Amino acid sequence: MNVIEVDDVSKAYGDxxxxxxxxxxxxxxxxxxxxxxxxxxxxxxxKLLAGLNRPDDGSVSxxxxxxxxxxxxxxxxxxxxxxxxFPPSLxxxxxxxxxxxxxxxxxxxxxxxxxxILHTVxxxxxADRRVGGYSNGMNRRLGLGTALVGEPAVLIxxxxxxxxxxxxxxxxxxxxxxxxxxxxxxxxxxxHALGEIQRLCSEAVIIADGRVATAGPVEELRRAAxxxxxxxxxxxxxxxxxxxxxxLQDFEAATSIARAGTDVTxxxxxxxxxxxxxxxxxxxxxxxxxxxxxGLEAAFHEAVSxxxxxxxxxxxxxxxxxxxxxx
Amino acid sequence: MSDGKSxxxxxxxxxxxxxxxxxxxxHDGGTEENATTTATDDFALARLADNSLLTIARxxxxxxxxxxxALGVALLFGLFTAAVVQFGASxxxxxxxxxxxxxxxxxxxxxxxxxxxxxxxxxxxxxDERGSLELLLALPVTKGRVVVGIAVGRAAVLSGxxxxxxVPGALLTVRHIGLxxxxxxxxxxxxxxxxxxxxxxxxxxxxxxARTKTHALGAALxxxxxxxxxxxxxxxxxVAGFDLGSxxxxxxxxxxxxxxxxxxxxxxxxxxxxxxxxxxxQAGLTTPMVAAALVxxxxxxxxxxxxxxxxxxx
Numbered sequence: 001m002n003v004i005e006v007d008d009v010s011k012a013y014g015d016x017x018x019x020x021x022x023x024x025x026x027x028x029x030x031x032x033x034x035x036x037x038x039x040x041x042x043x044x045x046x047k048l049l050a051g052l053n054r055p056d057d058g059s060v061s062x063x064x065x066x067x068x069x070x071x072x073x074x075x076x077x078x079x080x081x082x083x084x085x086f087p088p089s090l091x092x093x094x095x096x097x098x099x100x101x102x103x104x105x106x107x108x109x110x111x112x113x114x115x116x117i118l119h120t121v122x123x124x125x126x127a128d129r130r131v132g133g134y135s136n137g138m139n140r141r142l143g144l145g146t147a148l149v150g151e152p153a154v155l156i157x158x159x160x161x162x163x164x165x166x167x168x169x170x171x172x173x174x175x176x177x178x179x180x181x182x183x184x185x186x187x188x189x190x191x192h193a194l195g196e197i198q199r200l201c202s203e204a205v206i207i208a209d210g211r212v213a214t215a216g217p218v219e220e221l222r223r224a225a226x227x228x229x230x231x232x233x234x235x236x237x238x239x240x241x242x243x244x245x246x247x248l249q250d251f252e253a254a255t256s257i258a259r260a261g262t263d264v265t266x267x268x269x270x271x272x273x274x275x276x277x278x279x280x281x282x283x284x285x286x287x288x289x290x291x292x293x294x295g296l297e298a299a300f301h302e303a304v305s306x307x308x309x310x311x312x313x314x315x316x317x318x319x320x321x322x323x324x325x326x327x
Numbered sequence: 328m329s330d331g332k333s334x335x336x337x338x339x340x341x342x343x344x345x346x347x348x349x350x351x352x353x354h355d356g357g358t359e360e361n362a363t364t365t366a367t368d369d370f371a372l373a374r375l376a377d378n379s380l381l382t383i384a385r386x387x388x389x390x391x392x393x394x395x396x397a398l399g400v401a402l403l404f405g406l407f408t409a410a411v412v413q414f415g416a417s418x419x420x421x422x423x424x425x426x427x428x429x430x431x432x433x434x435x436x437x438x439x440x441x442x443x444x445x446x447x448x449x450x451x452x453x454x455d456e457r458g459s460l461e462l463l464l465a466l467p468v469t470k471g472r473v474v475v476g477i478a479v480g481r482a483a484v485l486s487g488x489x490x491x492x493x494v495p496g497a498l499l500t501v502r503h504i505g506l507x508x509x510x511x512x513x514x515x516x517x518x519x520x521x522x523x524x525x526x527x528x529x530x531x532x533x534x535x536x537a538r539t540k541t542h543a544l545g546a547a548l549x550x551x552x553x554x555x556x557x558x559x560x561x562x563x564x565x566v567a568g569f570d571l572g573s574x575x576x577x578x579x580x581x582x583x584x585x586x587x588x589x590x591x592x593x594x595x596x597x598x599x600x601x602x603x604x605x606x607x608x609q610a611g612l613t614t615p616m617v618a619a620a621l622v623x624x625x626x627x628x629x630x631x632x633x634x635x636x637x638x639x640x641x
Contacts, residue, residue: 013640047461047641050465051465052461052464052465052641053640053641070469071467071468071469074465074466074467074468075467077465078465079461079462079465080462081458081461081462081465083458084458084459084461084462085457085458085459086457086458086459086462087386087390087457087459089390089393089394090386090389090390090393094389098382098386099466101378101382102379102382102383102466102467102468103466103467104378104467143462146462
């Protein structure tokens with residue numbers, strides 16, 4: 001069952017076309033990673049899903065309803081904006097209690113509920129400090145905490161780990177992994193850390209120029225992006241490495257050959273990786289080797305590259321650095 | 328697009344918040360909650376929305392108290408009323424209370440709107456710039472109710488602070504003039520509070536449509552200039568230059584909350600003091616009419632703001 005349906009949605013801010021016929025569907029319980037260049041339209045998409053804005057064209061449905069129609073969707077959806085801020089004179093606990101009250105968490109459970117969230121996001125010790133004294137990372141943790149209040153069915157998180165320290169990032173990963181494993185909460189988040197999406201998400205969508213450039217299960221995207229693997233070799237000596245690199249120039253299936261010290265890397269097809277290793281191993285002593293599969297980064301570059309080639313190049317795109325235009 | 332995950336355990340508790348018991352009521356897409364009648368849902372939603380409005384108002388109240396502007400307003404009005412009563416009531420003669428009220432009315436037309444506009448101009452645009460407006464608007468409450476809740480919270484603090492500020496003047500009035508003066512003095516204080524709420528409503532409207540706090544501040548100052556100074560000059564010019572009927576004069580008064588305040592304040596005494604007050608007798612206005620106009624000035628701008636927030640670019 002699709003919990004999110006976005007059908008041919010367009011949204012412009014003045015002359016800036018933030019979304020341009022974007023379509024997307026997400027099944028209940030999926031963890032969807034959204035990534036794209038700055039200004040691709042991720043934040044605009046999230047605001048439409050959260051019911052903060054209306055599309056100019058097309059339709060958006062979350063949990064079976066229009067997000068801008070009443071408060072039904074917002075009861076089930078949690079949205080964490082990229083630049084969420086809090087009144088500096090309130091404490092972290094007070095802010096979470098406010099959200100718990102607004103989310104109708106029963107008063108008898110409220111204190112315990114808030115306490116658990118504080119522990120989950122690692123703010124238990126700072127709970128009674130005023131937010132004005134929080135660091136940027138603590139503010140992000142608190143924002144994540146507000147998204148966890150109550151009974152979320154869909155979490156929409158706009159770059160939730162931006163500005164977080166490693167502990168905060170780990171806490172976020174643990175929360176997402178727990179939710180994905182133990183509940184059927186649908187999680188949609190954006191990130192520029194592709195490894196994060198690769199690790200946490202079952203699905204991924206790449207947005208470019210306000211459209212979906214490519215989408216699908218993370219593994220499929222990863223494999224479809226490039227049919228090459230990277231072979232890294234560490235040889236016994238620099239001389240061996242130099243000779244091996246030279247010999248690989250004659251190896252038809254090897255590309256992007258590079259040498260640094262005793263290390264040699266080359267790209268080849270998965271089918272030819274074994275032959276390449278054998279060829280080098282027969283002539284030289286290999287201390288160790290590694291065959292790396294393509295990552296999401298390759299998928300991203302390929303999708304963005306294809307998108308930019310398919311466009312006419314004249315459509316203005318919202319940029320996050322352009323001074324206030326949501327992107 | 329899905330990995331097809333579904334919850335095998337209807338009451339998971341894996342140590343994360345979303346796995347709390349209440350969370351499962353939504354996650355399981357279950358049966359009991361879905362079986363409730365539409366009527367019950369509607370009632371629950373209505374109750375939720377009402378509670379949400381008050382919750383937002385309470386939060387705004389707390390923010391205002393902690394930011395100490397409420398204390399500043401109370402001190403400002405305390406000094407203002409104490410000074411006016413102390414110096415005004417020191418004159419000899421039966422008209423000294425009238426002089427006190429007239430002075431409060433004349434100085435209040437500057438102070439009351441300026442204070443209210445300063446309190447309200449950043450209500451919405453300030454939250455937007457701070458990054459908290461989107462979080463508020465993403466809560467299960469209509470955008471309009473968020474605006475109303477913020478306005479109600481700020482109005483409550485402003486009213487309380489102003490009433491507190493009128494207390495020193497009241498005590499001095501009793502001391503210098505007697506208990507009989509308390510009633511009219513209280514009426515003037517209430518008129519000032521109502522006027523402040525009206526101007527707060529206007530400033531919340533400004534804050535809702537302004538793109539930046541700077542724009543909102545500029546608009547608020549322009550509005551203050553109009554209601555405190557220019558409106559009277561234009562109205563007096565119109566009265567002097569044209570043979571305006573009483574209806575037009577009344578409308579001119581009712582179109583400015585500050586003039587409404589002046590009318591209400593001066594209706595407590597026998598004097599008719601300067602500015603636009605000199606034409607009040609011809610206007611055919613009654614105290615309830617003016618009070619009703621002020622109430623409309625409170626409600627209408629906030630109502631418009633509650634509508635316009637829908638169109639605010641987020």
